[in-house]
Amino acid sequence: MTIRWGIVSAGKICSDFVNAVNSYPNKGDQEIVAVAARDKKKADEFAKIHNIKKTFGSYEEMAKSGGIDVVYIGALNPYHYVLAQLYLSNGKHVLxxxxLCMNTQQAESLIELAKKKKLFLMEAVWSRFSPAYIEMEKQIANxxxxxxxxxxxxxxxxxESDRVNKKEYGGSAVLDVGVYVLQLxxxxxxxxxxKIDIVGNVNEDGVDYTETIILEYNGGKRAVLNTHTQLQLINKATVYGTKSRITLKPPFHFPHKIICSDGLVKEFKLHQSKIPYNFxxxxGLVYEAMEVARCIREGLTESPRMTLAESLSLAILETTVREKLGVRFNCDIY
Structure with a gap:
């Protein structure tokens, strides 16, 4: 069974996703067959670079077309909800x-729609499918x-991107990079x-650009999470236990090296591509594509490694952070 992908938007992250899948030698029976953009010319240019057969000049046109099993949505944050709704409503699985959405209410609504349609839906938290994360999980479990x-x-x-810094584009440190620390x-x-404690700053456009988030758990457990969209941090993460620790080396949100519990460094090499990546x-984006294809073939409507309940929980945390900092979008109800 060939899993046929449609790509929603022709931006940088979509280019990286397609490049990662197309260049992976062990991707199995899946193919990227179409791309849609609001500007047909951009879709055509994207298709030429990535050797995609079919292009569409509107998202609605591709949603209503046949020959596509699942779509990857890489549009700007404010469009995730409406586009995911569009494709689910037209019988397409969605990554x-x-x-996943701008706030808790949108996430609840989208998850409800996917369940009603009995279609696969997953937030593209690619970290979960990293070989380094899987190794870390194994060491902790042992x-x-x-x-x-x-x-x-x-x-x-x-x-300096408007995508990160402007409210109309869904800019927000917690939505752009905070999702990675929260999901970890x-x-x-x-x-x-x-308990959740938050200290942060907001720019002149009303968008959060940094926060320190402290999460308290039962038994005295704690997470201290720092985000920033105006400073380059040392982007690593360390998990501390009563015996030892594990460090995900930069970039921790998809690391290729970890310092194991015994202090040794373990490396997970990524495959090469002729086309340069943007990020x-x-x-490593290929690993989430592999998971989506596996789940669809097995008739699953969500991934056990990135469940819909976890995406809803993340949306609640992200919305809570914004509420505490006074960051509001037009779609917010609170």
Whole structure:
């Protein structure tokens, strides 16, 4: 069974996703067959670079077309909800870039629609499918660092992009990079925090550009998470247990090296591509595509490694952070 992908938008992250899948030698029976953009010329240029057969000048046209099983949505944040709705409503499975939606209410609505349609939906938290994350999870499960008590994670980049800094484009540190630190805490502790403390700053456009998030869990467990969109941080994460620790080396949101519980460095090499990537370690995007294809073939409507319940939990945390900092979008209800 060939899994046929449609690509929604022709921007940088979509280019990296297609490049990662097309250049991976062991991708199995899946093919990228179409791309849609609001500007047909951009879709045509994208298709020429990536050798995609079919192009569409509107998202609606591709949604209503046949021959596509699943779409990857890489449009700007404010369009995730409406585009995912569009494709689910037209019978397509959906892999949507993070954040899944702009707020909790949208995430609840989208998840409800996917369940009603009995279609696959996943937030593209590619970190979960990293070989380094899988190795870390194995070492923790084996008790190699003892009981996990503390997590420290930093993720910050300097960006002048309107996508990050302007409210009309869905800019927000917690939505752009904060999702990665929050999902890591979720992945490590596997429970809801009992207390959330936040300190942050907001720019002149009303968009958060940095925050320190402290999550408290039962049993004295804690996560200290730092985000920034105006400073380059050392983007690593360390999980501390009662016996030892594990460090995900930069970039921790998709690392290719970890310092194991015994202090040794383990490397996970990524495959090569002839086409340059726009973002660091983007070759790793193929692993989430592999998971989506596996789930669809097995008749699953969500991934056990990135469940819909976890995406809803992330949306709640992201919305809580924004509420505490006074960052509001037009789509917000609170």
């Amino acid at each position: 949507c870039e993070k954040p 008790g190699e660092i003892g009981e996990v008590k503390f997590l420290e994670a930093n993720l910050g980049f300097f960006s 805490a979720q992945f490590i502790f596997k429970e809801q925090p009992i 660091e370690n983007s070759a």
